[in-house]
Amino acid sequence: xxxxxxxxxxxxxxxxxxxxxxxxxxxxxxxxxxxxxxxxxxxxxxxxxxxxxxxxxxxxxxxxxxxxxxxxxxxxxxxxxxxxxxxxxxxxxxxxxxxxxxxxxxxxxxxxxxxxxxxxxxxxxxxxxxxxxxxxxxxxxxxxxxxxxxxxxxxxxxxxxxxxxxxxxxxxxxxxxxxxxxxxxxxxxxxxxxxxxxxxxxxxxxxxxxxxxxxxxxxxxxxxxxxxxxxxxxxxxxxxxxxxxxxxxx
DNA sequence: AAATTACTCAACCGCTATGTA
DNA sequence: GTACATAGCGGTTGAGTAATT
Numbered sequence: 415x416x417x418x419x420x421x422x423x424x425x426x427x428x429x430x431x432x433x434x435x436x437x438x439x440x441x442x443x444x445x446x447x448x449x450x451x452x453x454x455x456x457x458x459x460x461x462x463x464x465x466x467x468x469x470x471x472x473x474x475x476x477x478x479x480x481x482x483x484x485x486x487x488x489x490x491x492x493x494x495x496x497x498x499x500x501x502x503x504x505x506x507x508x509x510x511x512x513x514x515x516x517x518x519x520x521x522x523x524x525x526x527x528x529x530x531x532x533x534x535x536x537x538x539x540x541x542x543x544x545x546x547x548x549x550x551x552x553x554x555x556x557x558x559x560x561x562x563x564x565x566x567x568x569x570x571x572x573x574x575x576x577x578x579x580x581x582x583x584x585x586x587x588x589x590x591x592x593x594x595x596x597x598x599x600x601x602x603x604x605x606x607x608x609x610x611x612x613x614x615x616x617x618x619x620x621x622x623x624x625x626x627x628x629x630x631x632x633x634x635x636x637x638x639x640x641x642x643x644x645x646x647x648x649x650x651x652x653x654x655x656x657x658x659x660x661x662x663x664x
Numbered sequence: 665a666a667a668t669t670a671c672t673c674a675a676c677c678g679c680t681a682t683g684t685a
Numbered sequence: 686g687t688a689c690a691t692a693g694c695g696g697t698t699g700a701g702t703a704a705t706t
Contacts, residue, residue, distance in 0.1 A: 431674070431700080453691070469692075470675070505694060520695075521673055 428462040432471055436461055440468055441476050474515045481513025485522055493519060493527055 432440075443459035449472065452465035461468065485493075489511055496507045504516035504523075511519060 429676075451691080465691085466677095466693095467675075473693095474674075502695065516694075517674075524696095525672055 427456075427464045427467070429467075432475075436463070437471070437476060440471060444472060444476075470517075474517045479513055480515065485514075489514070490522075490527060493523060494531060497523065497527075 439459050439461055440455070443455065447458075449455060449469070452469045455461070455465055455468050456463045459468075463471075492510055493507060496510060500506055502520075504520040508514050508516040508519045
């Protein structure tokens with residue numbers, strides 16, 4: 415890589431945007447002589463720039479065959495897929511996009527594609543949570559509600575206004591979930607293990623204990639008194655389930 | 665219409681890899 | 686073996702512009 419013939423021209427180097435005249439000088443020189451050793455090009459081409467700046471300008475802007483303008487949907491898909499595999503290897507990603515530079519790919523990712531990928535993943539995550547909510551409602555809460563509705567109607571009590579998610583005892587949810595899963599007690603064991611570690615990992619497990627009536631938990635208001643363990647309080651069952659699931663997964 | 669904020673993109677900077685003396 | 690120089694890469698910055706308040 416080193417070039418023994420290279421002199422080191424110590425001229426004042428201009429910075430900032432390139433003028434059309436500078437572009438023309440650099441383009442003319444390289445098309446006529448090739449770039450050879452970049453550090454000698456500024457002097458030979460009559461430019462007050464450093465070699466590095468010339469190289470970058472040629473690669474990113476002046477080089478023939480560059481495709482400028484809006485990225486096509488296919489190109490964007492290629493970037494997203496390759497980024498998922500390669501990470502921030504912009505030069506490798508750009509190799510798969512003829513006419514695009516690594517700088518261009520990087521800029522497009524940072525200003526547009528990254529946000530799109532993040533928002534898509536958030537959307538799919540919230541969809542996943544919604545699916546869990548519906549699963550809980552379908553498999554656990556509806557049987558609970560229908561049985562409580564039967565008893566309340568028989569006793570003639572007034573029903574409370576319906577919220578987005580029905581109320582259910584957290585403990586009931588777990589015992590019922592275990593029944594749904596064929597009596598598997600692993601979830602309950604994990605829960606109790608988490609509870610025993612609460613003091614060691616307060617930030618991770620605070621959501622499990624110490625709630626008082628009316629506390630906001632994951633955007634849902636707790637219902638009823640705080641138990642002595644602080645664990646099996648009454649919650650609106652919603653995002654809390656998903657939050658708890660993520661703890662169990664860890 | 666002016667001020668502010670958000671966004672894009674060209675260029676620079678710092679670092680690493682590699683070739684040469 | 687090592688010191689030096691260059692090429693190349695990825696992160697970051699900043700000027701210009703568009704959108705919003």
